[in-house]
Amino acid sequence: MLRQLAATWLVGSSVTGTIAVLFTSDGGGLPFRPLALFSGQALFTLAVLLLALALATFAIGWRTQDAGWLPRGGRGVLLWTILVAGGGLGGWGFAAAVTFHAEFSLTAQLILAYTCGGLPFALIAAMLAKPHLVNAVAAMVTAIALLIGVLLLDGRISTLVAYLQMLFWPAATEW
Numbered sequence: 355m356l357r358q359l360a361a362t363w364l365v366g367s368s369v370t371g372t373i374a375v376l377f378t379s380d381g382g383g384l385p386f387r388p389l390a391l392f393s394g395q396a397l398f399t400l401a402v403l404l405l406a407l408a409l410a411t412f413a414i415g416w417r418t419q420d421a422g423w424l425p426r427g428g429r430g431v432l433l434w435t436i437l438v439a440g441g442g443l444g445g446w447g448f449a450a451a452v453t454f455h456a457e458f459s460l461t462a463q464l465i466l467a468y469t470c471g472g473l474p475f476a477l478i479a480a481m482l483a484k485p486h487l488v489n490a491v492a493a494m495v496t497a498i499a500l501l502i503g504v505l506l507l508d509g510r511i512s513t514l515v516a517y518l519q520m521l522f523w524p525a526a527t528e529w
Contacts, residue, residue, distance in 0.1 A: 355483050358418035362479045366472030369407040370446050374467035385454045411439045422482045438478045445474025451517040452503040
C-alpha cells in the first residue's frame with residue numbers, strides 16, 4: 355500500500371507540476387493562461403501529459419491491485435484509475451484556485467505543484483486502500499484540506515466558478 359501511495363504521489367506531482375508550468379507561462383496579465391490562448395504545441399503537450407498521467411496511474415493500479423478493496427482485474431483497475439486520476443486532478447485544480455486567490459507567488463505555486471501536486475491523487479488512492487484506518491485518515495485529511503481551502507477562498511465558491519470560467523471561457527470573466 356505504501357508503494358502505491360508513494361508512486362501515485364510521485365506521478366501526480368511530476369505531471370501536475372509540469373502542467374502548472376504550461377498554465378502559468380505567458381498568462382498575459384491573467385493569473386494563468388486560459389486554454390483558448392494555448393498554442394497547438396501547448397495543447398498537444400497538455401494532452402500528452404494527461405495521457406501520461408492516465409497511463410502511469412493505470413500502471414500503478416495494475417501493479418498494486420492487492421493494496422485496495424476494489425475488485426481485482428481490468429475493471430477494478432480502470433475504476434481505480436478513473437477515481438484517482440479524475441479526483442486527483444479535481445483536487446489539484448481546487449488547490450490551484452486557492453493558491454491563486456490567496457495570491458501565492460508564482461515560485462511558491464510551482465514549488466507546491468511539483469512537491470504537493472500529487473497529494474490529492476494519493477489521498478484518493480488512500481481512500482481506496484484496504485485498511486479502513488487508512489481510508490478514515492485520508493478522508494479526514496481531505497476534509498481538513500477542503501475546509502482550509504474554503505477558508506482561504508473567503509468562503510466564496512463563486513471564486514472557483516470564476517476560475518473555471520476563465521479556464522474555458524476567458525472572455526466571461528474580467529480580472
